[in-house]
Amino acid sequence: MKKTGVLDDLVDRLGSVLPSGASELKADFEKNARSTVQSALTRMDLVTREEFDIQVALLQRTREKLERLEKLVDSMADDSRSRG
Numbered sequence: 001m002k003k004t005g006v007l008d009d010l011v012d013r014l015g016s017v018l019p020s021g022a023s024e025l026k027a028d029f030e031k032n033a034r035s036t037v038q039s040a041l042t043r044m045d046l047v048t049r050e051e052f053d054i055q056v057a058l059l060q061r062t063r064e065k066l067e068r069l070e071k072l073v074d075s076m077a078d079d080s081r082s083r084g
Helices: 006-015 023-043 049-083
Strands: none
Touching: 006 023
């Protein structure tokens, strides 16, 4: 099974508390712990870093559009005041 970083670090730390002579027990524990932790993370409805970065970029573009529209409205209001 391929290691996935933080999840595997957590499982390794949990497994390290088991006695060194219990290698079969340790392997079984690590497999079950990995599955349990992964299931818990799935239920948390987390997003990936890629999805987060996409939303940040979208929000930045939206802010830029809003700023341009605010400037346009201010400009139109100034023009209206200067004519009236």
